[in-house]
Amino acid sequence: MSLREKQLWASVLVGLVVWGAYAVHVVPILWDPAHPDPAVATGLAFATALVVFVIAEAALAGVMAWFQRRHRPAQDQALTDAALIAGQVALVVLITLLVLTLAGLWGAAIWIERQYSVGVGATVFSRAPLLLANLLLLEIVLAEGVRSVLTLLLVRRRR
Numbered sequence: 001m002s003l004r005e006k007q008l009w010a011s012v013l014v015g016l017v018v019w020g021a022y023a024v025h026v027v028p029i030l031w032d033p034a035h036p037d038p039a040v041a042t043g044l045a046f047a048t049a050l051v052v053f054v055i056a057e058a059a060l061a062g063v064m065a066w067f068q069r070r071h072r073p074a075q076d077q078a079l080t081d082a083a084l085i086a087g088q089v090a091l092v093v094l095i096t097l098l099v100l101t102l103a104g105l106w107g108a109a110i111w112i113e114r115q116y117s118v119g120v121g122a123t124v125f126s127r128a129p130l131l132l133a134n135l136l137l138l139e140i141v142l143a144e145g146v147r148s149v150l151t152l153l154l155v156r157r158r159r
Contacts, residue, residue: 003068004079005155008148010060014053015148019141022049030130042130046137082154083147090147097139105132 022045029041105128 002079003064004083005152006064006068007061008152010064011057012145012148012152014056014060015141015145018049018053018056019137022046023138026134030134038130042134079151079155083151085154086147086150089150090143093146094139094143097143098136101132101135101139 025045026042029035029038029045032038035041
C-alpha cells in the first residue's frame with residue numbers, strides 16, 4: 001500500500017471520528033430552542049473540530065511518512081489517475097447536494113411563511129443560518145468522503 005493510500009485511509013478515519021463527534025455535540029444544541037447562545041456554542045465546536053482535524057491529519061501524515069521513507073512512485077501513478085476520476089465524481093456530488101439544499105431551504109421558507117406569521121416561525125428563522133451552515137458542512141464532509149473512498153476503490157481496481 002502506497003503512502004498516499006495510507007494517508008487517504010487515515011483521512012477517512014480521522015474525518016469520521018472528528019466530524020462524527022462534532023455532530024454528536026452540535027445536533028442537540030441546534031434542536032434545543034432554549035439554548036442561550038447556539039451560534040457561539042456551535043461556532044466554538046466547529047473551530048475546535050477543525051483544529052483537531054488538521055492536527056490529527058498532520059500528525060498521522062508525519063508518522064506515516066517517517067515509517068515509510070522509501071516511497072514507490074510507480075504505485076502512485078495509479079493512485080493519481082484514480083484521484084482525478086474520484087475528484088470529478090466528488091465535485092458533481094457536492095454541487096448536487098448544494099443545489100438540493102437550496103431548493104429545500106426555499107421550500108421550507110415558503111412552508112414556514114404560510115404556517116406562521118410570528119412566534120415559532122421567528123425561532124426557526126433565527127436558527128436557519130446555523131442549520132444551513134452545518135448542513136453545508138455535512139455536504140462538504142460527505143463529498144470529501146466520497147472522493148477519498150472512491151479513490152481507494154479505483155486504485156485497487158487498476159492494480
